[in-house]
Amino acid sequence: MSLTDPTPTASTTAGNPTVQVPEPPVSGRLAHGGFVHGILTHKKALFGLAVLAVFALLALLAPVLAPGNPSDFGPEASMAPSASHLLGTTSKGQDVLALTLWGSRSSLTVGFIVGLAATFIGCLVGIASAYFGKAMDEVLSLLTNIFLLIPGLPLLVVLAAFLPPGPATVVVVLVITGWAGSARVLRSQALSLRSKDFVAASVVTGERAWRIMFREILPNMASIVMSTLLGCVIYGIGAQAGLEFLGLGDTGSVSWGTNLYWANNDGALMTGEWWVLLPSGVAIAVVAFALAMINYAVDEITNPRLRAEKRG
Known part of the structure; x- marks a missing residue:
């Protein structure tokens, strides 16, 4: 009997017929406890979470591990890694380790804010488009297609060039250019759930539209929303570094992107000062790999298909 079949079934227990009353229809959403248990016992997830925890801890402890202003110039310029400066110094005497630690605070913060904001807008647009359909779907799909058709990098450059520099500008620019892809993916998933029986039952019982969208449809999209969020965070960290490397961010702040900008501007590769350029680039790559x-x-x-292949 299917989960949505209201017909009771008869069975025999100790010679006496009994009637099994079917449980109410379920929406098929992933059990919260099972998902958390799976994450905490999965080797790839544990590795990624451990790496992120290390970087988050280093970012929080940056004022303790590297006190003072990391942008201050020092007398020891262009020093290779040594006991006194573990990652060396720049051509201006700045400690590269301090720049990397303090830069992680800005890069991780911007990356996660962009990821959360872009995913939220994508969920809102995608689910609303799939649920309401008709005119609403056409308008939101048209808006999504416009942002998808506009080349991402030129739009990033134009917006960043005309807006005042700063972390808030970077966040706004990246959210504007990064929500459309997630909205398209989430709309496709929401369309498949819109025709399910548990959604129809909620409509018949008179549930409000927002409740159906965010209490019935959205929980069944937990896995794809999580994947979208992680992808948007990776996009946020990488795109911020790219903008600032081009000089379109706030070059007076300290982040992994501005570290790369100043290393390139000072000719670190031409002078053989690889230790100035490498730490921030490796940090971006490692965090993206962990995500x-x-x-x-x-x-x-x-x-389920991937789980079956893994067991096989």
Whole structure:
């Protein structure tokens, strides 16, 4: 009997016929406890979470590990890594380790804010477009297609060039250019759930539209929303670094992107000062790799086909 079949079934227990009353229809949403248990026992997820925890801890402890202003010039310029400066110094005498630690605060903050904001807008637009349909779907789909058709990098450059520099500007620019892709993916998933029986039952019982969208449809999209969020965070960290490397951010602030900008501006590669350029680039790559590992783990935990292939 299917989960949505209201017909009771008869069974025999100790010679006496009994009637099994079917449980109410379920929406098929992933059990919260099972998902958390899967994440905490998955090797890829544990690796990614451990790496993120280390970077988050280093970012929080930056004022303790590297007190003072990391942008201050020092007398020891262009020093290779040594006991006194573990990652060396720049051509201006700045400690590279301090720049990397303090830069993680800005880069991680901007990345996660952009990821959360872009995913929220994508969920709102995608689910509303799929649920209401008709004119609402056409308008929101047209808006999404416009942002998808506009080349991302030129739009980033134009917006960043005309808005005042600063972390808030970077966040706004990246959210404006990053929500459309997630909205398209989430709309496709929401369309498949819109025709399910549990959604129809909620409509018949008179549930409000916002409740159906965010209490019935959205929880069943937990895995794809999680994957979208992780992808948007990776996009936020990488795009911020790219903008600031081009000089379109606030070059007076300290982030992984501005560290790369000043290293390139000072000719670190031409002078052989690889230690100035390498730490920030490696940090971006490692954090993106950790987020990708968590994303792969989420896919394997929530996708029955991937779980079956892994067991096989």
